[in-house]
Amino acid sequence: MRYLLLFTVTILFFVQCKNMETSKEVFTMETLTRDGAWCWFSEPRAIYHHGEKEQTYAGWITSGGDVTVAALNHETGSWTSHVVHRRLEADDHDHPVIYVRKDNRLVVFYSKHSKGSMYVAISKRPEDITEWREADTFGENVTYANPLRSGDSLFVFYRDLNWHPTLITSGDEGETWEKPRQFIRGGGERPYAKYTADKFGRIFTAFTGGHPRKEPRNKIFFANYDFGLVKRGNGTMSSIFAGENEGIDIDRDPLDTVYNAFNGKAWIWDIACADENEPVLVYAMFPTDTAHQYYYARWNGEKWENHRISEGGGWFPQTPGGEEETEPNYSGGVTLDHEDPFTVYLSKPVNGVFEIFRYITPDSGRTWQSEQLTHDTPAGVLNVRPVVPRNHKPGAVDLLWMRGSYTHYTDFGTQIMAGSFEKK
DSSP, rough: OOOOOOOEEEEEEEEEEEEEEEEEEEEEEEEEEEEOOOOSSSSOSSSEEESSSSSEEEEEEOOOOEEEEEETTTTTTEEEEEEEEEESSSGGGGOOOOOOOTOOOOOEOOSSSSSSSSEEEEESTTOOOOBBBBEEOOOOOOOOEEEETTTTTTEEEEOGGSSEEEEEEETTTSSSOOOEEEEEHHHHHHHOOOEEOOTSEEEEEEEEOOOTTTTOOOOOEEHHHHHHHHOOHHHHHHHOEEETTEEEEETOOOEEEEOBTTEEEEEEEEEOOOOGGGGGEEEEEEEETEEEEEEEEEEOOEEEEEEEEEEESSOOSSOTTOOOOOOOOOOSEEETTTSSTEEEEEEEEETTTEEEEEOOOOSSSSSSSSEEEEEOOOOOOOEEEEOOBTTTOOTSSEEEEEEEEEEETEEEEEEEEEEEEEEE
């Protein structure tokens, strides 16, 4: 166990809120670790939980492949960390995601990047990251864990069967598991998906036909998984998910197409529930690989509305001189505040350097007010892949992101940063 608070930088700025009133805030940054990274298709990377303790948990993978979990005790203000699995693999896809059980024990899910099984480690004591049971496993050649509670069951979505989104469920919060089932079929070689659950236990998912590098007309689709029924945004049934040979079929089922690739391919980044449990999502659209754009889509009760948030620049990996970029669709990143989905955080270049911004919409995405949160970052240093802790308490830990250098998902030198707002 070690303390991680290394330094604090204070930035004063003004932000115009949804009610159009101007309030003064202080944004305070701290470094959680000088060695950590993550991707954006495994969630939650961080979560706030108030049980016997009031804590924010976060997870990352180090450049040496150590699977690490950290906890901030909000009473003491101290961060502690623990390595759950040493030297798994140096790959940012391998970071852990965190689920808090009803008995307040933590469950972390992690794996190598499409090599081997999913690991499931359960803490020995409630709200304690220092000791873990021996990890259980499931699946083959997996990645991208997304645990969600729906009704009395734990649902874990991940990539496994036929390199497509797969679902496995547990009726006892991770003690035992049912047989995995392929959740999405069709499309390209490997669809990418994001998930969220509403207060009724319905699961909303937004997904692509494949990888934008291989699908020049990569679209964004939406489905509502309602306890076995797959529905569209308007509530009409698209299909039934039951049995081993069923699943959402991109090529067959009448699905909602949120973005139809009319102006270039796209990649999904996040999905959440807004007012009255209406789904909201954000994605990156690529007119070209060097001109990324961030978009906000919201189901308005009748149809999908798509609104541009901001230009996103080009890819953020620092391509070695003379080489061709292998991941030209790695945007700086865009994410929703799941407790206030009219607030978006994103990363885009300012004078050639990727900085973090907060965007707020007072009218469901039609217009935006923005403020830059990181400033004067040195050349060669990136601020990318922001994320808001699930269930976060405003003013506790409001935002986390990666900062440093990044060449490839197996070659990075990034820190994990945390930011909090304090109203003045």
